[in-house]
Amino acid sequence: MRNKVIFFEVQGGNDKGEDGYRKDTMPMVNALKERGVEAEVIFYNKAREEEIYNYVSTNGIAYVSRINPGNLKEEECYFNMLRRLCDEGVIGMPHPDAMIGYGSKDVLVKLTSTTLVPDDTYAYYNMNEFKHQFPKSLAYGERVLKQNRGSTGEGIWRVQLVDSLNGEEEAPLDAHIKCTEAKDNHVEFWRLGEFINYCEQYIVGDNGMIVDMRFLPRIKEGEIRLFMLRDKPFYVVHKKPAETEDAFSATLFSGAEYRYDTPEQWSNLVQSFLNQLPEVRTLLGNYDLPLIWTADFILDTNEAGEDEYILGEMNCSCVGFTSQLELAHDVAEEIIAAIKEKTLTVS
Numbered sequence: 001m002r003n004k005v006i007f008f009e010v011q012g013g014n015d016k017g018e019d020g021y022r023k024d025t026m027p028m029v030n031a032l033k034e035r036g037v038e039a040e041v042i043f044y045n046k047a048r049e050e051e052i053y054n055y056v057s058t059n060g061i062a063y064v065s066r067i068n069p070g071n072l073k074e075e076e077c078y079f080n081m082l083r084r085l086c087d088e089g090v091i092g093m094p095h096p097d098a099m100i101g102y103g104s105k106d107v108l109v110k111l112t113s114t115t116l117v118p119d120d121t122y123a124y125y126n127m128n129e130f131k132h133q134f135p136k137s138l139a140y141g142e143r144v145l146k147q148n149r150g151s152t153g154e155g156i157w158r159v160q161l162v163d164s165l166n167g168e169e170e171a172p173l174d175a176h177i178k179c180t181e182a183k184d185n186h187v188e189f190w191r192l193g194e195f196i197n198y199c200e201q202y203i204v205g206d207n208g209m210i211v212d213m214r215f216l217p218r219i220k221e222g223e224i225r226l227f228m229l230r231d232k233p234f235y236v237v238h239k240k241p242a243e244t245e246d247a248f249s250a251t252l253f254s255g256a257e258y259r260y261d262t263p264e265q266w267s268n269l270v271q272s273f274l275n276q277l278p279e280v281r282t283l284l285g286n287y288d289l290p291l292i293w294t295a296d297f298i299l300d301t302n303e304a305g306e307d308e309y310i311l312g313e314m315n316c317s318c319v320g321f322t323s324q325l326e327l328a329h330d331v332a333e334e335i336i337a338a339i340k341e342k343t344l345t346v347s
């Protein structure tokens, strides 16, 4: 009988607690068991993939994916196995293509029709596109270039022209530019053409791409992370970059300060995001919303002079809550609710 909730993890990596699992996994498993739902953890291992697939497709009602892609060499194989499980009727939390869709940096260009992302946001998948568009974007104003891989501000560059242009619509390739990396807010000076070539490393290889978006100066006021369980916001992390001159990074390593708020303290943001969530879901392929995910926002000012919240990125494959373990009970309730919704619509 299919009745188990399977948590997928992978062995190793620095995100594990003393029991070898991610610190919040066993609290979720136990919270399900307390509610009479069978649950267990399985370590994904490519060598045992068929065995795992057979076991889960026979016994699993749902899976919860808890694998940080950085810890997995065979991501493509893992996603293919999840796809097969979803095709077999196992409830995917989330579906692998939702994980890819929400989690990739180019999610931004898919959402330009909402107010969450400025229209002039681009994604480059090859050097030609990058060389063609980026000098034009930069002529218009300061930009942020984002690589797709990693999540520590590495390969996230704020790019500014050192000298203003004389009305040209395209910055020349020998223009001097100032580049600040979000990893540690360090500054490098480059010629535009040379920097474009340097960024080729972010485009080549699996999942390579660069997203080019407007620099939002109100990042100084902080980045606002909404922590979501499906369609419900649970808490907000306000991440304020260091006060130093070039600082724009909200990562801990770069010296940003974190504060934990309630969603009620950010009701404008929450309302605006929840109103647009059905459209976001449609634009991203109509998958069920991820079980545990985050959306990061930066303040901007619209033409009417009002505050607007711009989406910077979303994460849904490695989100955890190591410091608020009581959330495990809320997660368990959401898992049960998701299963009920699915099984009611099927039968």
Ligand SMILES: Nc1ncnc2c1ncn2[C@@H]1O[C@H](COP(=O)(O)OP(=O)(O)O)[C@@H](O)[C@H]1O
Pocket (backbone or CB within 6 Å): 144, 146, 150, 151, 152, 153, 154, 156, 182, 213, 214, 215, 216, 217, 219, 223, 241, 248, 249, 250, 251, 296, 298, 312, 313
């Ligand atoms: N458009 C932007 N304007 C201003 N700052 C930005 C912008 N995009 C990103 N940042 C800053 O850069 C940091 C890293 O970018 P992010 O897209 O979150 O990548 P990562 O996956 O490395 O966290 C953010 O936390 C934020 O401080």
Ligand SMILES: [Mg+2]
Pocket (backbone or CB within 6 Å): 151, 296, 313
């Ligand atoms: Mg980030």
